[in-house]
Amino acid sequence: MERLGALRVFVTVAEHLSFSEAARRLHLSPTRVSRIVADLEASLGGPLFVRTTRMVRMTEKGAEFFRRCRVGLGEIDGAVAFMRDENDVPGGALTVTAPVLFGRYHVMPIVTELLERYPSLSIRLLLCNRVTQIVDEEIDIAVRIGIVRDTRLIQHQVGSVERVYTASPAYLGRYGMPQSLSELRRHRVIAIENDLRERAGGVSSILARGLVMPRLVVTDVEAGIEAALDGHGIVSTLSYQVAGLLAEGRLERIPLEDRPEPLPVSILFRNTTRNAPNIRAFVDLARDRLRHFGRMETRVEPRVETRTD
Numbered sequence: 001m002e003r004l005g006a007l008r009v010f011v012t013v014a015e016h017l018s019f020s021e022a023a024r025r026l027h028l029s030p031t032r033v034s035r036i037v038a039d040l041e042a043s044l045g046g047p048l049f050v051r052t053t054r055m056v057r058m059t060e061k062g063a064e065f066f067r068r069c070r071v072g073l074g075e076i077d078g079a080v081a082f083m084r085d086e087n088d089v090p091g092g093a094l095t096v097t098a099p100v101l102f103g104r105y106h107v108m109p110i111v112t113e114l115l116e117r118y119p120s121l122s123i124r125l126l127l128c129n130r131v132t133q134i135v136d137e138e139i140d141i142a143v144r145i146g147i148v149r150d151t152r153l154i155q156h157q158v159g160s161v162e163r164v165y166t167a168s169p170a171y172l173g174r175y176g177m178p179q180s181l182s183e184l185r186r187h188r189v190i191a192i193e194n195d196l197r198e199r200a201g202g203v204s205s206i207l208a209r210g211l212v213m214p215r216l217v218v219t220d221v222e223a224g225i226e227a228a229l230d231g232h233g234i235v236s237t238l239s240y241q242v243a244g245l246l247a248e249g250r251l252e253r254i255p256l257e258d259r260p261e262p263l264p265v266s267i268l269f270r271n272t273t274r275n276a277p278n279i280r281a282f283v284d285l286a287r288d289r290l291r292h293f294g295r296m297e298t299r300v301e302p303r304v305e306t307r308t309d
Contacts, residue, residue, distance in 0.1 A: 004076070007069050009036045010048060014066040015270075017056045074271040090281040091120030097134075098143035101221060101241050102265075103127040107143055110286050121278065134268060141282055142268045145238065153268045156283060158290040160262040165189075165254040166242050167234040172252055174231070180257050188233030189214040190224045225251075238263070265290065 012022040013033065023030040041048050048062035058066060098107040103125065111123050126132065126139070134142050134153060142153075145161060165184070178184045191214035215233060218224045221241055228235035229245070234254055245251040267286055269279055 004073075006036050006040045007073065009033055010040055011066065011069050011073060013037060013049070013056070014058060014062070017058075019056065070271045088277045089120070090114070090118040090278045092278065093122050093124065094141070094278040094282065095124045095126065095139050096141045096143070096282065097126040097128065097132045097139050099129050099145055100127045102143065102145060102238075105240065106290065107286075110282070110289055113289075114281060114285060118281065121281075134270065140269060140279065143286070144266050144268055146263050148266065148268060150268075154271050156267045156287065157264045158267055158287055159265040161265060162239040162262050163236065164239045164242065165234050165236050165256060166228060166246065166251040167254060168229055168231045168250065169252055170231040171228070171233065177252075178234075178254060178256070184234070184254070184256060185213075188216070190216045190218065190227050190233045190235040192221050192224050192236065193217055193219045 009022065009026060009028075012026055013019055016022055016025075019033050019037070020030050022028075023033045026033065028036075037048065044065075046061060047059050048065060050057050050059060096107065096111065097103075104127065108125065111125050114121060115123060132139055132142060134150075148155060171188075175187060178187055214236075216224075216227060218227070221237055224235045225237065225242060225245070227233065229250060235242075235251075242251055246253060267283055269283070
């Protein structure tokens with residue numbers, strides 16, 4: 001048990017790359033945390049961290065040891081949960097983060113359903129378009145769109161979204177429907193500011209690559225969509241952001257030859273919390289509610305898909 005406790009201390013330091021932060025979270029003194037890690041390194045016969053006055057980073061072997069410990073501790077916690085907490089119901093506080101519009105449309109219904117099911121549960125839903133730091137900001141679950149490369153987190157893909165270009169019927173009636181990238185260059189294009197930058201994981205678009213220069217750039221996706229609805233141009237968005245407007249016929253999809261790869265929609269959480277009742281309840285319900293997400297978005301655009309054949 002003493003070795004298991006030392007491994008938990010090591011994992012906490014590795015997650016935060018900070019001895020003082022680990023000490024705060026474990027309710028130990030920084031000196032005690034340093035001593036535990038030093039004793040663990042001595043027993044293993046090699047350093048786990050490189051320490052300087054300015055920073056702490058893992059050694060190459062330390063990073064691999066961290067990966068294996070995290071998996072092993074997760075399995076141990078799962079076994080303990082199975083024996084002790086199999087019948088536990090969710091309760092207490094749960095913090096969830098998601099992109100603003102996706103959170104409003106698709107995560108909020110999951111949250112409200114959980115609250116109805118479990119009277120002892122309270123949820124803080126943080127809707128923002130910045131990339132939150134799950135470990136550092138004490139977030140329990142993140143719903144992310146795009147590729148995430150953080151080895152500290154467990155990821156479950158639950159769907160996918162596409163980047164699409166749409167315009168109002170009035171605009172297309174006046175200027176015509178572009179069929180290719182070369183034709184799109186001659187149109188009024190509306191872009192969301194963040195989409196003009198290359199994103200983590202290699203996500204890009206024809207706008208990000210500079211192949212089309214927008215006439216209007218806005219910082220808010222809803223403003224861009226409103227501009228398109230008013231007939232001011234072709235807007236670049238993610239498919240879920242305009243799915244309802246496409247279904248209503250208020251926007252039409254532009255059938256471009258250059259289509260970026262779909263972006264995954266994933267649920268992320270720390271390995272050490274994977275068997276907590278609150279985490280299990282959210283993940284299970286989200287998987288069920290979002291499992292047809294990618295196909296759903298294709299289905300609401302039948303008229304547009306017919307035009308692309």
